[in-house]
Amino acid sequence: xxxxxxxxxxxxxxxxxxxxxxxxxxxxxxxxxxxxxxxxxxxxxxxxxxxxxxxxxxxxxxxxxxxxxxxxxxxxxxxxxxxxxxxxxxxxxxxxxxxxxxxxxxxxxxxxxxxxxxxxxxxxxxx
Numbered sequence: 001x002x003x004x005x006x007x008x009x010x011x012x013x014x015x016x017x018x019x020x021x022x023x024x025x026x027x028x029x030x031x032x033x034x035x036x037x038x039x040x041x042x043x044x045x046x047x048x049x050x051x052x053x054x055x056x057x058x059x060x061x062x063x064x065x066x067x068x069x070x071x072x073x074x075x076x077x078x079x080x081x082x083x084x085x086x087x088x089x090x091x092x093x094x095x096x097x098x099x100x101x102x103x104x105x106x107x108x109x110x111x112x113x114x115x116x117x118x119x120x121x122x123x124x125x126x127x
Contacts, residue, residue, distance in 0.1 A: 012024065012025045012026075031084055031107075031108075031109065032083065032084050032085075032107065033082075033083070033084070034084040034108070035081055035082055035083075035084070036078045036080070036081050036082075036083060036084055036085060036086060036108075037078070037081065038056070038057075038058050038059060038060050038076070038078070039058065040108055041056055041076075041108060042056050042057055042058045043055065043056065047066075051066055051067045051068075052064065052065070052066035052067070052070075053065060053066070054072060056076060060075055060076035060077060060078070061074075061075060061076075062074040062075060062076060062088070062090055068095070069094050069095070070092055070093070070094055070095035070098065071092070071093045071094050071095070072090055072091070072092055072093075073090070073091050073093070074088065074089045074090035074091055074101075075088075075089050076088050077089075084107050084108055085105055085106075085107055086105065086106045086107065086108075087103070087104075087105055088102075088103060088104055088105070088106055089101065089102070089103045090102050090103075
């Protein structure tokens with residue numbers, strides 16, 4: 001992917017994936033300058049259907065499982081505690097074709113924003 005320019009808090013660019021050319025434009029959100037802390041999300045979570053559970057401890061360690069027997073483990077890291085960006089690496093085991101290690105970036109989005117938009121998460125599979 002090629003980033004063309006960053007101007008007036010708008011990130012624009014273009015890239016190619018599997019021979020398909022695309023372009024993008026992202027506008028900086030006010031919550032991107034919020035700090036990052038493991039305390040902001042540590043705890044136990046369950047999916048809406050209660051068929052998966054995942055936990056994040058106070059050091060960013062990820063553990064989880066689901067009713068299909070898939071096991072999840074990994075680590076969240078904070079590249080810069082002054083910026084609302086988290087780096088994740090999750091390994092999936094005992095999950096047939098979904099086994100592998102997945103990594104990406106995430107941001108915590110305040111509830112009032114979540115009601116109107118989806119949070120941005122980018123993932124890259126590394127097998």
